[in-house]
Amino acid sequence: MTTPLDLSGLDKRVYTPHDTPIEAMPTLSAALGNVNLYIKRDDMLGLTGGGNKTRKLEYAMADAIKHGADTIITCGAVQSNHCRLTLSACNKENLKCCLVLEERVPGSYKEDASGNNYLFRLLGAEQIVQVGLGEAPAAVDKMADELRAQGRKVYCIPGGASNEIGATGYVSCAQEIQKQLTSQGLKMDTVVVASGSGGTHAGMTVGFLNSPTTKVLGISTRHPKEKQTKHIQELAQKTYRYITKDPSFSLAEDTVVVYDDYVGPGYSLPTEGMAEAVTMFARLEGILLDPVYTGKTAAGLIDLVRQGFFPDGSNVLFLHTGGAPSLYHYQPIMKMESSPKPSTATTDESAEEKKSD
Numbered sequence: 001m002t003t004p005l006d007l008s009g010l011d012k013r014v015y016t017p018h019d020t021p022i023e024a025m026p027t028l029s030a031a032l033g034n035v036n037l038y039i040k041r042d043d044m045l046g047l048t049g050g051g052n053k054t055r056k057l058e059y060a061m062a063d064a065i066k067h068g069a070d071t072i073i074t075c076g077a078v079q080s081n082h083c084r085l086t087l088s089a090c091n092k093e094n095l096k097c098c099l100v101l102e103e104r105v106p107g108s109y110k111e112d113a114s115g116n117n118y119l120f121r122l123l124g125a126e127q128i129v130q131v132g133l134g135e136a137p138a139a140v141d142k143m144a145d146e147l148r149a150q151g152r153k154v155y156c157i158p159g160g161a162s163n164e165i166g167a168t169g170y171v172s173c174a175q176e177i178q179k180q181l182t183s184q185g186l187k188m189d190t191v192v193v194a195s196g197s198g199g200t201h202a203g204m205t206v207g208f209l210n211s212p213t214t215k216v217l218g219i220s221t222r223h224p225k226e227k228q229t230k231h232i233q234e235l236a237q238k239t240y241r242y243i244t245k246d247p248s249f250s251l252a253e254d255t256v257v258v259y260d261d262y263v264g265p266g267y268s269l270p271t272e273g274m275a276e277a278v279t280m281f282a283r284l285e286g287i288l289l290d291p292v293y294t295g296k297t298a299a300g301l302i303d304l305v306r307q308g309f310f311p312d313g314s315n316v317l318f319l320h321t322g323g324a325p326s327l328y329h330y331q332p333i334m335k336m337e338s339s340p341k342p343s344t345a346t347t348d349e350s351a352e353e354k355k356s357d
Contacts, residue, residue, distance in 0.1 A: 003210055004175050004178070004207075004210055005171060005175075005206070005207075005210075005240075005243050005244065006243075007168065007171065007172055007175075007243065010059065010062075010168060010243070011059070011062035011063060011065075011066055012058050012059055012062050013057075013058045013059075013061050013062045013065070013089075013093070014058060015045070015046040015047050015054050015057065015058055015089065015092070016045045016046035016054060016055075016058075017046075019176050019179075019180060020040060020041045020042050020044045020045060020176075021040075021041050021044070022038055022039070022040050022041070022177065022180050022181070022184070022186075022317070023038065023039050023041060024036070024037075024038055025037040025038060025039055025284075025285050025287075025318075027284040027285055028280060028281070028284045028285050031280070031284055032302065032305045032306065033305075034305070034308070034310075034312045034313070035305055035310045035312070035313070035314045035315075035316050036313070036314065036315045036316070037301075037305075037316055037318065038186075038188070038315065038316065038317045038318070039285075039287065039317070039318045039319075039320050040173075040177060040191075040317055040318070040319045040320060041320055042054075042055070042173070042319060042320055042321055042322060043287075043288075043294075043320045043321070043322040043323075043324060045322065047085050047088040047089055047092070048084060048085065048087070048088035048119065048123065049081075049084060049085070049088075049119070049322065049324065049325045050322045051081050051085060051321055051322020051323055052081075052169075052170070052200050052319075052321035052322055053081060053082045053085040053086070053160065053161055053166075053322075054085055054089075054169075055169030055170060055172065055173055056160070056161035056162070056165075056166030056167070056168075056169040056170070056199050056200075056203075057085060057086060057089045057157075057161055057166070057169070058169055059165050059166060059168045059169050060157050060161045060163075060165050060166045061089050061090075061093060063155075063165050064095070064155035064157070065093065067153075067155055068153050069095060069153050069154065069155035070095060070096060070152060070153045071095060071096040071097070071098065071126075071147055071152045071153065071154045071155070072086060072090050072095055072096070072097045072098070072154075072155055072156075072157060073097075073098045073099075073100070073140055073143055073144055073147075073154060073155075073156045073157070074086045074097075074099060074100075074140075074156065074157040074158070074159070074161075075099065075100040075101070075102060075136040075137075075139070075140050075158075075159045076099070076100075076101065076102065076159050076160065077101065077102055077103075077104050077267070077268065077292075078101050078102070078103055078104075078108050078109040078110075078113070078117065078130070079113075079115050079116045079117060079268070079292070079326040079329055079330075080099075080101065080116060080159075081116060081290075081293075081322060081323050081325070081326065082159065082160050082161060082197075083099045083101070083116065083120060083125075084116045084119050084120065084123070084325065086099075086157060086161070087099070087119075087120060087123040087124070087125055088123060091123060091124070096126045096152075097123075097125055097126060098125065098126050098127040098128075098129075098143055098147070099120060099125050099127070099128045099129070100129050100130075100131060100136050100139045100140050100143065101128060101129070101130045101131070102131055102132070102133060102134075102135065102136040102159075103130060103131070103132055103133065104133050104266075104267050104268065105266065105267070105268055105269065108268070109130050113329055114328050114329045115325055115326040115327070115328050115329025115330070116325050116326050116329070117329065119325060127143065129143065136159065140156055144156055158197075159197050160196065160197025160198070160199055161199060162197035162198045162199030162200075162202075162235065163199070163235075163238070164235065164238040164239040164241070164242035165242065166199045166203075167198075167199040167200075167202045167203035167206070167235060167236075167238075167239040168203060168239060168242065168243060169199070169203060170199060170200045170201075170202070170203025170204050170207060171203045171204075171206050171207040171239065171243065172203075172207070173203065173204065173207065173319075174203065174204050174206070174207020174208050175207055177191070177207075177317070178207075178208075178210075178211060186315065187213070187214075187315060188214050188315050188316070188317045189213070189214065189215065189310070189311075189314045189315050189316065190214070190215045190216075190217055190310060190314065190315075190316045190317070191204060191208065191214060191215070191216050191217065191316075191317045191319060192217050192219065192297065192300070192301045192304075192316060192317070192318050192319065193216060193217070193218050193219070193297070193319045193321070194218070194219060194221055194293045194294060194296075194297040194319070194321050195218030195219060195220045195221065195228055195232065195258055196220075196221045196222055196293055198228070198231050198232050198235050199235065200319070200321060201216070201218040201232050201256075201258075202232050202235035202236040202239055203236075203239060204216050204319070205232065205236045205251075205255060205256060206236050206239050206240050206243075209240075209255075215257065216257065217257045217259070218232065218256070218257060218258045218259070219258075219259055219262055219296065219297040219299075219300035219301070220258050220259065220260040220262075220263055221262075221263060221267065221292065221293050221296050221297065222263060222266075222267040223260070223263075224260050225258050225259065225260040228258045228260065229256050229258045232256045232258065233251055233253070233255075233256045236251050236255070236256065237249060237250065237251045259300060259304075261300065261303070262274075262296045262297075262299045262300040262303070263296065264296070267292070268291070268292045270291060270330075271296065271299065273296070273299035273300075273302070273303060274291055274295040274296045274298075274299045275291075275295075276299065276302070277289065277295050277296075277298035277299040277301075277302055278290075278291060278295045278298070278327075280298075280302065281298060287320070288324040288327060289320075289323070289324070289327075290322075290323030290324055290325075290326050290327050290330070291326070291327065291330045292323065292326065292330075293321060293323050294320060294321055294322070294323055297318075297321075298318065301316070301318055
C-alpha cells in the first residue's frame, strides 16, 4: 500500500480542532547521545486533561450517537485515563456515563483517591462499580442489561476504546504525523508507542503501512510479547478491514513489533526505569509523563537508545499518549532522584538481537 487510507466516509466527532505539535527534544537527545529525539504531543488533545483516548473517542462516540445512545458504559483500571476522557466526551454530548473499574492490583482501589479517580467524581459519572481482575466484561454486560430494562439506550465502549472503531483514531494520527513531517522537511526512522489495550499501537501500525521506511515500535505496558503481538496483529487487521471494507486483507506477520522488557513486576507497578524516565522528561524537557503507560514506554525508549539499538543519527519520534492527571495519585511510589542520569549510548548483544527482530 502506497497511499493513505481514505477515512473521509467514516462518522467522526471533533474534540480537537487542530493538530497536536511535533517537538524536538534537544536536551534529552544530548543527554542520551547519538540519536535525535522528537515527541508527538497527544497529551495536548482535547477533552479533560488530553491523551490518546480522545482520538479514539472521536470515532467511538460518533458511532454511539449514530445508534441513538443516551447512555455510555465503559471500563478501565482504577486510574483509567480512558474512563476520564469518556466521561468528558459524554458531558460534551449530553449523554449519561457509567463506569466499571477493574482492580488489577489487589488493594489498589480507593474510593477517595486523587488523580483520575477524583476526576470521575468531578465529571459526574452516573454509576461507578468496582470489580476484580477479569470481572469487567461481565459487569459491563450486567449494567447494560439493567439500564436497558429501564428503557435506556445503552452503548458500550470497550476498555481503552480499543476496537477497530477506536483504533481508526490512530490511523488518522499516523496520517497527521506524515503530513506534519512533510511540511517540516523531517523523516522519522522509528515511532515509539505504548502498547496497552492496543488501539493506539494497532492504529499507528495500519496508518504507517504506506510509509515502509518508518518502523512503529510498541513497548508493552502489561502483557508478554507473544500475547501482545498476536493481539495487535488481529486488531490491526480488523481496523484495516473496517476502514476499507476489504475482508481479505491480511497483515504480514513481521509488521507488528512489541518489546515487553519494561513491564516490570506487573501492570501499573513501579520500576526504576520508569521513575528515571518520568524524572528525565520532567527535568530535561519540562514534560510530564505518567507511571503506568508513558513512563514505562519512555523507559523503553531511553534504554534502547543507551543500548545503541537505534543507528547513530536516527530520528526517533516518541508518541506522548497523555496520562498526567494520574501522576498525582502515584506520587508516593515515585522515587525522586536529585538529578537524572545522563548516559551515552553503547552497543551490546541485546541491542543487536533487537535489531534483528
